[in-house]
Amino acid sequence: xxxxxxxxxxxxxxxxxxxxxxxxxxxxxxxxxxxxxxxxxxxxxxxxxxxxxxxxxxxxxxxxxxxxxxxxxxxxxxxxxxxxxxxxxxxxxxxxxxxxxxxxxxxxx
Numbered sequence: 001x002x003x004x005x006x007x008x009x010x011x012x013x014x015x016x017x018x019x020x021x022x023x024x025x026x027x028x029x030x031x032x033x034x035x036x037x038x039x040x041x042x043x044x045x046x047x048x049x050x051x052x053x054x055x056x057x058x059x060x061x062x063x064x065x066x067x068x069x070x071x072x073x074x075x076x077x078x079x080x081x082x083x084x085x086x087x088x089x090x091x092x093x094x095x096x097x098x099x100x101x102x103x104x105x106x107x108x109x
């Protein structure tokens with residue numbers, strides 16, 4: 001269950017960040033409302049996940065996966081390009097998250 005809550009926090013943050021692009025610097029009402037609501041939900045769910053995860057681990061997973069998901073969404077939906085260093089960097093982020101979850105004694109297992 002703790003991973004599901006953290007996954008929902010990541011999903012909410014990803015929705016909010018995607019809507020941030022669509023809000024056009026908060027000049028469009030509906031995407032702007034989606035940003036505010038999604039970020040509120042994301043922070044709330046992240047805080048709930050802190051009942052189980054240490055803050056550093058939870059934030060590393062939340063922010064790391066958020067970065068990767070937003071980069072993929074920006075590539076697919078907004079036509080933003082990813083060069084080899086960006087792809088390698090994101091692979092390292094994912095690798096770091098896997099290492100934390102598989103080998104770290106501070107992560108919840």
